[in-house]
Amino acid sequence: MTGASGTLVTIEDIRAAAERIAGRVVRTPLVPYPVAEPGRPLWFKPESLQPIGAFKLRGAFNAILQRLDDARAHGVVTHSSGNHAQAVAWVARELDLQATIVIPDAAPALKVDRVRQLGAEVVIVAPEDRDTRAFELAAEHGYVMIPPYDDAAIVAGQGTIGLEIAADLASLAGVLVPVSGGGLIGGIATAVKALSPGTRVIGVEPELAADAAESFRTGQRVSWTPEQTYRTIADGLRTTSVGEIPWRQIQKYVDDVITVSEDEIRDGVRRLAAEARLVAEPSGAVPFAAYLHHASELGIEGNVVAVVSGGNLAMDTLARIIAPAAPGTAG
Amino acid sequence: MTGASGTLVTIEDIRAAAERIAGRVVRTPLVPYPVAEPGRPLWFKPESLQPIGAFKLRGAFNAILQRLDDARAHGVVTHSSGNHAQAVAWVARELDLQATIVIPDAAPALKVDRVRQLGAEVVIVAPEDRDTRAFELAAEHGYVMIPPYDDAAIVAGQGTIGLEIAADLASLAGVLVPVSGGGLIGGIATAVKALSPGTRVIGVEPELAADAAESFRTGQRVSWTPEQTYRTIADGLRTTSVGEIPWRQIQKYVDDVITVSEDEIRDGVRRLAAEARLVAEPSGAVPFAAYLHHASELGIEGNVVAVVSGGNLAMDTLARIIAPAAPGTAG
Numbered sequence: 001m002t003g004a005s006g007t008l009v010t011i012e013d014i015r016a017a018a019e020r021i022a023g024r025v026v027r028t029p030l031v032p033y034p035v036a037e038p039g040r041p042l043w044f045k046p047e048s049l050q051p052i053g054a055f056k057l058r059g060a061f062n063a064i065l066q067r068l069d070d071a072r073a074h075g076v077v078t079h080s081s082g083n084h085a086q087a088v089a090w091v092a093r094e095l096d097l098q099a100t101i102v103i104p105d106a107a108p109a110l111k112v113d114r115v116r117q118l119g120a121e122v123v124i125v126a127p128e129d130r131d132t133r134a135f136e137l138a139a140e141h142g143y144v145m146i147p148p149y150d151d152a153a154i155v156a157g158q159g160t161i162g163l164e165i166a167a168d169l170a171s172l173a174g175v176l177v178p179v180s181g182g183g184l185i186g187g188i189a190t191a192v193k194a195l196s197p198g199t200r201v202i203g204v205e206p207e208l209a210a211d212a213a214e215s216f217r218t219g220q221r222v223s224w225t226p227e228q229t230y231r232t233i234a235d236g237l238r239t240t241s242v243g244e245i246p247w248r249q250i251q252k253y254v255d256d257v258i259t260v261s262e263d264e265i266r267d268g269v270r271r272l273a274a275e276a277r278l279v280a281e282p283s284g285a286v287p288f289a290a291y292l293h294h295a296s297e298l299g300i301e302g303n304v305v306a307v308v309s310g311g312n313l314a315m316d317t318l319a320r321i322i323a324p325a326a327p328g329t330a331g
Numbered sequence: 332m333t334g335a336s337g338t339l340v341t342i343e344d345i346r347a348a349a350e351r352i353a354g355r356v357v358r359t360p361l362v363p364y365p366v367a368e369p370g371r372p373l374w375f376k377p378e379s380l381q382p383i384g385a386f387k388l389r390g391a392f393n394a395i396l397q398r399l400d401d402a403r404a405h406g407v408v409t410h411s412s413g414n415h416a417q418a419v420a421w422v423a424r425e426l427d428l429q430a431t432i433v434i435p436d437a438a439p440a441l442k443v444d445r446v447r448q449l450g451a452e453v454v455i456v457a458p459e460d461r462d463t464r465a466f467e468l469a470a471e472h473g474y475v476m477i478p479p480y481d482d483a484a485i486v487a488g489q490g491t492i493g494l495e496i497a498a499d500l501a502s503l504a505g506v507l508v509p510v511s512g513g514g515l516i517g518g519i520a521t522a523v524k525a526l527s528p529g530t531r532v533i534g535v536e537p538e539l540a541a542d543a544a545e546s547f548r549t550g551q552r553v554s555w556t557p558e559q560t561y562r563t564i565a566d567g568l569r570t571t572s573v574g575e576i577p578w579r580q581i582q583k584y585v586d587d588v589i590t591v592s593e594d595e596i597r598d599g600v601r602r603l604a605a606e607a608r609l610v611a612e613p614s615g616a617v618p619f620a621a622y623l624h625h626a627s628e629l630g631i632e633g634n635v636v637a638v639v640s641g642g643n644l645a646m647d648t649l650a651r652i653i654a655p656a657a658p659g660t661a662g
Contacts, residue, residue, distance in 0.1 A: 029360055034382040034421075035448075048608040049377075051365040090365075117366075270646065277379040277642030279608040311608030315601065319654035322646040 008248055009152050011194035014159035014187065017062040021157060024094070025057050026050050028161075030168045030305065035275055042291055042304045045165055046278050048311030052114075054236075054284075055158060055309050056080075056087035056148075059183060062157030063146050064091050070144045071097050077143035078102070079134035081127075082111030083236055083310050084148040089120035100143060102134040106230055106238075110314050127226040127238075149181030150243025159187025165305050166195035173302030176287035178309050179203035179212040179257060180237040182246025188307065189253035200300055203250070203257035204290040206232035206265060212242050212250070216257040221247045233262055236283030236310055258297050264289040269321045272308065281313040339579055340483050342525035345490035345518060348393040352488060355425070356388050357381050359492075361499045361636065366606055373622055373635045376496055377609050379642030383445075385567075385615075386489060386640050387411075387418035387479075390514060393488030394477050395422050401475045402428050408474035409433070410465035412458075413442030414567055414641050415479040420451035431474060433465040437557075439566055441645050458557040458569075480512030481574025490518025496636050497526040504633030507618035509640050510534035510543040510588060511570040513577025519638065520584035531631055534581070534588035535621040537563035537596060543573050543581070547588040552578045564593055567614030567641055589628050595620040600652045603639065612644040 028050070030043035047055035064071050075098030078088045085101040092099035099120040103112055104127035116122055125133045138145045147154060165175060165188070175192055177185040189201040205213050209229035215221045223241035230238050242250065250257075260268075268285030271292065272278045280288075287306040290298060298304075359381070361374035378386035395402050406429030409419045416432045423430035430451040434443055435458035447453055456464045469476045478485060496506060496519070506523055508516040520532040536544050540560035546552045554572035561569050573581065581588075591599075599616030602623065603609045611619075618637040621629060629635075 026360055026362060029357055029380070031357060031380045032382045034384075046380075046608075049360070049362045051363045053365075053608050273610050273649065274646050277377075277384050277610040279604050279610060315605050315653040318604065319650035323650035 008252065009155045009159065009187065009190055009245070011191060013152065013156040014163060014191050017156040018160040018163055020065050021058055021061040021160065024061050027164065030165070031276060031278070033276055037295070039301055040295065040304055042306060043169065044276055044278060044288070044308050045161060045305055046308045047161065048278060048280055048284055048308050052083065052086040052090045053310055053312040054083035054087065055161060055184060056083045057090060058160050059154035059157030060084065060087035060091045060146060063151060063153035064095065064097070066153050067144050068095070074142040074144055075099060076146050077134050077137050078146045078148060079130040080148045081107045081235060081238060083312060085115045086111065086118065088146050089115045089118035092120060093118050100137055102130055102137065104130050108235055108314065111312055127230065149183030150245050152245055154183045155187045155246055155249060157187065158184045159191045161307065162188035162191025163195070166192055169303055169305065171303055172196050172199045172305065174200040174202060174298065174300035174304045176202050176204055176290055176298070176304065176306045178237055178283055178286045178307065179205050179242070180239040180283070182212065182242035182250055184307070184309060185254060186246035186249030190249050193253045200255045201253060202298060203254055204287045205257060205259050206234045206237055206286060207259040207261055208232040209234065209237050210259045211240060213257040213259050215242060215247070216250070216254070234265055234282040234286055236281060237286065258290055258294055260286055260289040260293060264293045266321050268292060269318070273318070273322050278308055279311045279318065280308050281310050284308045284310045339583065340486045340490065340518065340521055340576070342522060344483065344487040345494060345522045348487040349491040349494055351396050352389055352392040352491065355392050358495065361496070362607060362609070364607055368626070370632055371626065371635055373637060374500065375607055375609060375619070375639050376492060376636055377639045378492065379609060379611055379615055379639050383414065383417040383421045384641055384643040385414035385418065386492060386515060387414045388421060389491050390485035390488035391415065391418035391422045391477060394482060394484035395426065395428070397484050398475050399426070405473040405475055406430060407477050408465050408468050409477045409479060410461040411479045412438045412566060412569060414643060416446045417442065417449065419477050420446045420449035423451060424449050431468055433461055433468065435461050437561055439645065442643055458561065480514030481576050483576055485514045486518045486577055486580060488518065489515045490522045492638065493519035493522025494526070497523055500634055500636065502634055503527050503530045503636065505531040505533060505629065505631035505635045507533050507535055507621055507635065507637045509568055509614055509617045509638065510536050510573070511568040511614070513543065513573035513581055515638070515640060516585060517577035517580030521580050524584045531586045532584060533629060534585055535618045536588060536590050537565045537568055537617065538590040538592055539563040540565065540568050541590045542571060544588040544590050546573060546578070547581070547585070565596055565613040565617055567612060568617065589621055589625055591617055591620040591624060595624045597652050599623060604653050609639055610642045610649065611639050612641045615639045615641045
């Protein structure tokens with residue numbers, strides 16, 4: 001298997017992943033932001049348009065296809081606050097595998113319902129028990145573990161987004177990526193730096209779940225508590241620390257990790273809907289929020305890509321965010 | 332020029348248009364509908380992701396690039412309730428041309444504002460005066476007229492959507508397209524029938540603006556009054572009759588034109604946002620409404636594509652549609 005202990009995920013691993021998952025995920029286009037600021041043209045990479053509404057399908061397909069014989073024989077298990085859960089459930093349904101998903105009890109009901117609708121078995125636990133319970137189930141039943149981010153095959157799968165961005169935009173000054181467990185940015189940064197070494201790859205996190213920003217600043221991979229990270233509206237970015245495998249990729253390939261406020265995230269969701277006609281969940285709007293509100297901190301001149309990582313949110317939440325002034329919808 | 336009086340727009344005209352506009356419009360992907368009904372897999376063609384939020388950019392680029400010398404020398408003029416207006420204004424800005432846009436006074440303020448922001452001159456008139464006033468301005472100032480739909484170059488430009496659909500989906504049972512002036516469905520039907528003759532191409536209209544359905548049923552191109560067509564929430568489909576050039580294409584290549592109710596249109600908007608993460612304006616959700624609520628009337632078994640023609644709507648309108656039960660947002 002690629003990316004064994006201590007070795008880095010490579011551009012070759014990502015190219016192999018792209019071949020493996022071709023035709024199984026949407027080849028998302030770059031969507032231009034029509035009211036970009038002069039000197040900073042912006043494109044969105046709308047992974048929200050994947051059939052489960054998030055990029056997670058790429059890593060899940062790559063990881064499960066790499067372990068297909070075992071997965072067929074024993075089934076798969078994972079733990080996730082939502083989008084990775086849907087991804088594993090989707091892949092299991094497509095490949096006709098048995099799947100068990102451990103979900104923390106604070107996950108949005110919408111995401112839990114969708115996992116059940118895809119036919120996976122759901123086990124609800126307290127946030128701090130999510131990975132231990134999944135590993136227990138794997139040990140007990142022989143399920144193949146498909147981790148949400150701390151896994152070389154997952155990182156390589158998410159990295160296919162970086163391949164596509166570099167293929168679609170010749171002159172690329174910067175790429176903005178949300179950071180949670182780090183699988184997405186770890187993969188994208190690896191691909192982008194291999195193909196376009198001068199491009200700045202910048203991670204973006206909510207201020208209220210800024211463990212990766214702190215880790216990046218101090219050079220030490222730190223953990224925050226669930227009590228801290230669960231404060232943000234960006235429910236996909238509440239992971240309490242970056243994974244070990246993604247962390248190695250981040251240290252080598254990422255240029256900076258910056259943070260945005262909750263209001264800036266809401267503004268990003270609203271303007272993605274109004275100005276780019278994309279439904280983004282708060283986590284998916286975090287990079288765009290950095291483009292809108294942290295231009296000087298980003299220090300990018302030229303073409304920018306903001307990854308819109310997902311679009312799974314309840315419609316009443318979206319309505320409150322996009323039309324806050326409508327009577328009765330505030331808060 | 333292609334498509335002179337009485338001759339049909341051809342697949343060659345559409346191929347030439349595709350070459351002419353390549354790189355100037357978004358090559359939109361087919362986005363799978365994840366909760367499609369068994370036996371009727373559905374994909375969206377999200378033209379809402381064009382930088383002006385609608386397919387109209389294709390026809391406008393093709394028409395203006397075909398007449399570029401005149402357009403440069405004299406400027407361009409058009410009349411439109413919204414999306415074509417934005418398209419011409421966008422193309423004029425990109426190609427550094429002077430543009431004048433005649434807009435009926437019932438057009439949404441949002442669409443009018445966007446035309447002004449693109450630097451075009453706006454002339455507001457009563458709905459019934461829109462085309463006469465535009466022709467007067469053309470005669471008076473020598474502006475090149477870029478009609479919204481009754482023009483071979485416009486039809487060929489919109490037809491590039493059909494080329495892309497046929498290229499992306501090998502086995503194509505049906506394509507659902509909104510009908511207003513007919514440029515979109517006229518172009519798409521021409522391309523699809525040339526490349527995949529067995530595919531059913533079906534137009535969809537609001538019941539409240541069903542002039543094309545009546546024309547199709549009777550074989551006579553009829554007009555409705557603005558008082559009738561302006562009742563529908565689908566503000567992009569209020570044109571009172573299909574254009575002469577599109578009508579010839581429709582008679583030859585379209586299999587049926589059916590209608591949907593206002594509630595069905597709202598349901599389409601809501602489910603596009605919730606289930607496919609696409610912001611669609613009511614007009615853009617009309618074909619999906621037919622898929623959801625008129626399956627037997629469509630009579631399609633196999634792969635279906637619903638064209639999402641645009642995504643320009645006010646955020647308070649979107650909020651009311653997607654979360655009708657939220658306190659204070661009903662109506």
